[in-house]
Amino acid sequence: MTCDDNVGAAETQWDSGYSRYGDDRLREECGVFGILGHPDAAALTALGLHALQHRGQEAAGIVTYDGHQFHSERRLGLVGDNFNKGSVIKRLMGSMAVGHNRYSTTGNTLIRNVQPLFADLDTGGFALAHNGNLTNALTLRRDLISSGAICQSTSDSEVILHLLARSNKRRIVERFVDAIRQIEGAYALVCLTNDMMIGARDPIGIRPLIIGKIDGCYVLASETCALDIVGAKFVREVENGEVVVITEAGLESHRPFPRRPARPCIFEYIYFARPDSIVGGRSVYDIRKQMGVQLAIESPADADIIVPIPDSGVPASIGYAQQSNLPFELGIIRNHYVGRTFIEPEQRIRALGVKLKHSANASIISGKSIVLIDDSVVRGTTSKKIVQLMYEAGAREVHMRIACPPITHSDYYGIDTPSTEELLAAKFDVEGMRKFMGAHSLAFLSIDGIYRSVGFEGRDPNAPQFTDHCLTGEYPTPLTDQTGDPAARQLSLLAEVS
Numbered sequence: 001m002t003c004d005d006n007v008g009a010a011e012t013q014w015d016s017g018y019s020r021y022g023d024d025r026l027r028e029e030c031g032v033f034g035i036l037g038h039p040d041a042a043a044l045t046a047l048g049l050h051a052l053q054h055r056g057q058e059a060a061g062i063v064t065y066d067g068h069q070f071h072s073e074r075r076l077g078l079v080g081d082n083f084n085k086g087s088v089i090k091r092l093m094g095s096m097a098v099g100h101n102r103y104s105t106t107g108n109t110l111i112r113n114v115q116p117l118f119a120d121l122d123t124g125g126f127a128l129a130h131n132g133n134l135t136n137a138l139t140l141r142r143d144l145i146s147s148g149a150i151c152q153s154t155s156d157s158e159v160i161l162h163l164l165a166r167s168n169k170r171r172i173v174e175r176f177v178d179a180i181r182q183i184e185g186a187y188a189l190v191c192l193t194n195d196m197m198i199g200a201r202d203p204i205g206i207r208p209l210i211i212g213k214i215d216g217c218y219v220l221a222s223e224t225c226a227l228d229i230v231g232a233k234f235v236r237e238v239e240n241g242e243v244v245v246i247t248e249a250g251l252e253s254h255r256p257f258p259r260r261p262a263r264p265c266i267f268e269y270i271y272f273a274r275p276d277s278i279v280g281g282r283s284v285y286d287i288r289k290q291m292g293v294q295l296a297i298e299s300p301a302d303a304d305i306i307v308p309i310p311d312s313g314v315p316a317s318i319g320y321a322q323q324s325n326l327p328f329e330l331g332i333i334r335n336h337y338v339g340r341t342f343i344e345p346e347q348r349i350r351a352l353g354v355k356l357k358h359s360a361n362a363s364i365i366s367g368k369s370i371v372l373i374d375d376s377v378v379r380g381t382t383s384k385k386i387v388q389l390m391y392e393a394g395a396r397e398v399h400m401r402i403a404c405p406p407i408t409h410s411d412y413y414g415i416d417t418p419s420t421e422e423l424l425a426a427k428f429d430v431e432g433m434r435k436f437m438g439a440h441s442l443a444f445l446s447i448d449g450i451y452r453s454v455g456f457e458g459r460d461p462n463a464p465q466f467t468d469h470c471l472t473g474e475y476p477t478p479l480t481d482q483t484g485d486p487a488a489r490q491l492s493l494l495a496e497v498s
C-alpha cells in the first residue's frame with residue numbers, strides 16, 4: 001500500500017492498535033485551550049491555539065457558548081490559516097470557549113474527527129477537547145456500538161461523550177467522573193458545558209494541563225506558552241488524577257481516583273513542549289540544555305564546531321558546546337515556512353519536508369570536523385538526510401550526538417508511531433544506526449543522563465519519576481485494546497476523503 005491509498009480508505013485500526021491507514025506516519029500530541037467568562041473568549045482561544053501549534057498541525061477547532069447556543073468552527077489545517085479572520089472569530093460568540101489543535105492518534109484526518117467534539121446531552125451541550133490517547137477506546141467503542149450507540153466519528157475521544165450520555169448519575173460533574181473512571185490511557189481534557197468548564201488529567205498525569213488567569217477569568221491550557229501569548233498568569237498545574245470544575249463562582253477541585261505518584265511523559269521535555277514553556281515547574285529550555293551538557297560528559301567528540309539540527313536540537317547543542325568548550329555554529333539554516341516534519345502524516349512528504357527545511361551553511365561546514373546534535377531519532381529520516389547534507393557541504397567528519405536514548409518502543413498515549421519495527425532503534429543497534437546515517441561516530445544520551453538533566457540522580461527503577469515507555473518498553477497503564485479481538489479494530493466502513 002502506498003501513502004496515497006489512504007485517501008478514501010475505510011478506517012481500520014491495525015495490529016499494534018495504532019491508526020495505520022496505509023501510511024507510516026508518526027504523529028504526536030495535541031494542544032488544548034479553554035477560557036471561561038471573558039468577552040474575547042474566541043479570540044484568546046485562537047491566540048492560545050496559535051502558541052500551541054507545535055503540538056498539532058493537522059486540524060484546529062473552537063467551540064464557544066453564548067448563554068443560549070454553542071458555536072463551532074472545526075477546520076483541517078493550521079490555526080493561522082483558519083482562525084485569522086475577524087469574521088470567523090465574530091461567529092464564535094460568547095464568553096466561554098474551548099479549542100483544540102489535532103494530531104490524530106485514533107481516527108483518520110477527517111473533519112468528523114476534528115475537535116472539540118460536541119454532544120447534546122439531556123443536561124445541555126457538552127464540548128470536549130482531548131490531548132492524549134485512550135488505550136481501551138476500541139474495546140469501549142465496540143461495547144457501546146453493540147448496545148445501540150451510533151458513533152459520529154472514528155476518534156477514541158468520542159467514547160467519553162457516549163459514556164457521559166449513558167451515565168445514570170444526575171449532575172454533569174458526576175457523569176463526567178463516571179465516564180473517566182471507565183477510560184484508560186492518557187488524557188488531558190478541557191470541556192465546556194452550559195455553565196462550566198471542566199479540566200481533567202489522567203491518574204498519572206501523562207499529558208500536561210495547566211491553569212492560568214487573565215482579567216479574573218480562568219484559563220486551561222496544555223502549556224504555559226499559551227498563557228504567555230494571551231497575557232495570562234500561571235496559577236498551577238492540574239494535578240494527576242484531578243478534575244477541576246470552573247464556574248463563574250470560581251474553581252472547585254475533585255479527586256475521583258485514589259492518589260498515585262505522577263508519571264508525566266518524559267517526551268514533553270525531550271521534544272514536544274515549546275522550549276519557553278515551564279512543564280512540571282521546570283523550564284523546558286534549561287532541561288534541554290542540560291541534556292546537551294550530560295551528552296557532552298558521556299560522549300565527547302574531538303571536533304572543530306558544534307552544529308545544532310534546528311529546531312528542537314538547538315538548546316541541547318548550546319549545552320553540549322558550553323560543556324565541551326567548542327564553538328557553537330549555525331551550520332544548518334532552517335526554512336521557517338516548513339513546520340515540524342516528524343509529525344507530518346506521510347513519509348514521502350516528511351522526507352521532502354526535511355530536505356526543504358534544512359540547508360547547509362557551507363561556508364561554516366567546509367573542511368571542518370563537526371558534531372551534529374539533535375534531540376531524538378525516530379525513523380532516522382532527519383539524521384540520514386542531514387549527515388549527507390553536511391558531507392556534501394564539505395564536512396571532514398560528522399559526529400552525530402542525540403540528546404535522548406534510542407527510541408525502541410511505540411507510544412500508545414498520544415504519539416502515533418507507525419509500528420515498533422519502523423523505529424530506527426528497533427531495527428538496528430547503535431553501530432547499525434551509525435552506518436544507516438553515514439556518520440563518522442554516533443552516540444545517544446543514557447537513560448540516567450535524561451533523568452539527571454531533569455534534576456534527579458538517575459531513573460528510580462522501582463518508581464520511575466516519568467513515563468519513558470518509548471525508551472524502556474515499560475508501559476504505565478494497561479494496553480487493553482492490544483489484547484482484544486482484532487475484529488474490533490474496524491473503526492468505520494465509511495470511506496471519506498475529508
Ligand SMILES: O=P(O)(O)OC[C@H]1O[C@H](OP(=O)(O)OP(=O)(O)O)[C@H](O)[C@@H]1O
Pocket residue numbers: 271309310311312313339340341342343374375376377378379380381382383
Ligand atoms: O528520525 P526522524 O523520524 O527524522 O524524527 C526525528 C526528528 O523529528 C523531529 O524534528 P521535527 O522536524 O519534527 O521538529 P523540530 O523543528 O521541532 O525539530 C526531531 O526533532 C528530530 O529532528
Ligand SMILES: NC(=O)CC[C@H](N)C(=O)O
Pocket residue numbers: 027028029030102103104105106107113115130131132133134155156157414415
Ligand atoms: N494526539 C492527540 O492528543 C490526539 C487526541 C485524540 N486521540 C485524537 O486522535 O484525536
Ligand SMILES: [Mg+2]
Pocket residue numbers: 309310311312313374375382
Ligand atoms: Mg528536529
